[in-house]
Amino acid sequence: MPFLRQDDYLPPLLFHNTYVNTIYPSLFRQVSDLHYQRERIDTPDGDFLDLDWATQGRDKLVMVLHGLESSAERGYIKGMIRRFGMEGWDGLGINFRGCSGEPNRLLRTYHIGETGDLDWVLRHVVAKNQYREIVLIGFSLGGNVVLKYLGEQEDRLFPQITKGIAISVPCEVMSANEEFNKWKNWIYMRRFLLSLNPKMHAKAQLFPDQYRISIPNPRSFDEFDGAFTAPVHGFDSAEDYWTRNSSLQFIPKIKIPTLLINALDDTFLSPACFPYDLAEQSPLFHLKTPRYGGHCGFYTPGKRNVFWSEEQAWRFVGSALPKI
Template identity: 35%
Template sequence: MSTAFELAAASAATHVAPWWLPGGNAQTIWPALRGRGFDGTAPRFERERWATPDGDFIDVDFLATSNARDEANAPLLVLFHGLEGSSRSHYAQAFAHWATQQGWQFALPHFRGCSGELNLAPRAYHSGDFEEVGWILARLRTRVRQPLLAVGVSLGGNALLRWAEETEGSAAAVVRAMAAVSAPIDLAAGGHAIARGFNRQIYNRMFLRSMKPKALAKLAQHPGLFDRERLLAAADLYAFDDVFTAPLHGFKGTDDYWARGSAKPHLARIRIPTLVLNARNDPFVPAASLPQPHEVGRHVSLWQPAQGGHVGFAAGRFPGRRLGLPEAVMGWLQAH
């Protein structure tokens, strides 16, 4: 008889979207706006503010309604959110609910500027921010005696993979296993995809509508940090990254940032059990850019279902619930 994990894993790896939700865009937008990845009361968080080594801060949300038997002895699930995400994101709520049901601890560190308050330093966050990820994980590791498992979603998934690639064998002392969900592991492919056609009109505009005001607030904090007129004229993520993200984080420009920040070229360096889950109809992550089995090491497993969209995976009758994504992903992690 199949275990619950085997059934969940099979459904995630071979996910078929409901007939009423055709195409990658619908499978992305509907779950984000209308999906609910759990039944019952929404998770409640308690926030901690951490001072960073460079004199800035990050905010970390911890699950407040946990049924953890003993917090120091309960496993800890750490979730790294996507571009402009937070603990309010639909996927964050779903994973936090899973942790509540399992009696686990749960932590969601907000990348700088994503917790609702502008950070202090003349920097923000980016897809290859592995040093920040490493600092966060090392600090969280000291809080638990049991295993620490990590999940990164979209941008957070790429950054988490980059951390594991850079640390190689030493990653196992911090994280037992990890997963990247809908991660744009080829940043150039994803960046160009989001700048074309429907994507440009919907997703590109949505991200810039959030990111530009934050960048302008950062300029008010640090006058002369970048060219204001160039930022205002940026019509896509390539142009935004060229004037803001790349130079503020030590890259020569967008091309340098996207090349050095991408996880795909280094997946064979990972030395801890890692799941990389990407739907092949993800509007942000072209199927042609996804890695093949021969491009990853023995520690990396690839799930690439034909359907699911970007952090979508809706299922069931209309209006549909999201697929039990936490159950499938966490089942894989626990088994490894």
């Protein structure tokens, strides 16, 4: 399908600024009318995952994955689940390991290409025999996980999964990392590392026989992924980790209708994260690149508290698109 480079997202003038549109919703958005029930499931390797459910006893489910150092409690996750709930869908917010408010049990945590945990959650959900339709939605890191998973599975995908949606995704991780290292993103880099570095030190103290810190205080993703993510999760280097886990290479293998929304003003993304050529060649891969939106922003005023990205996701799911 040809890419959809439509400027149908027109935020208030102040939110034309990418930093305002990224930071304001992250800090101030509240979705107070959505309430979770938490379920903890054990993983095959002896760890656990915390799942946050918002259920109405329906037979359709939207599963939403958060971004780096976030959680299912964030406004953009709850807002998406709430929007689908307005249409009578159950919702599930997946917390990655160590992101639910409690450290996970093992040395390993999560990363931008960790699809095994998503598969395990899906097996758990499918085993309930409740849902005839499941939609996967991921933001940022979680969006990369969704795209990679859909491509990895190809012909093995659970038949209940009908559509995938990914928002604000650094789908070519190597070049996106180079973009993120630029001065324009220093405030975001600082915020992430203020969370990631203490977790790394805590793991080193808990597992001294398995892991030793090589860079005490990483100041970039290059350093952090080289010192922690790569060695802990079995990659040769940060570059090996980024290359093997970029979802861009998996998109051509996806066999269900899938939507990627990446704002042109998203400072986290490189030009390679806007795969127009793939969208033009594929009948299943749909790409929207609005002029504004920031990173996981898409602020939209109004009493309904529904953001543009959430409305676009619902419209995509509600449309009659074939799968192969």
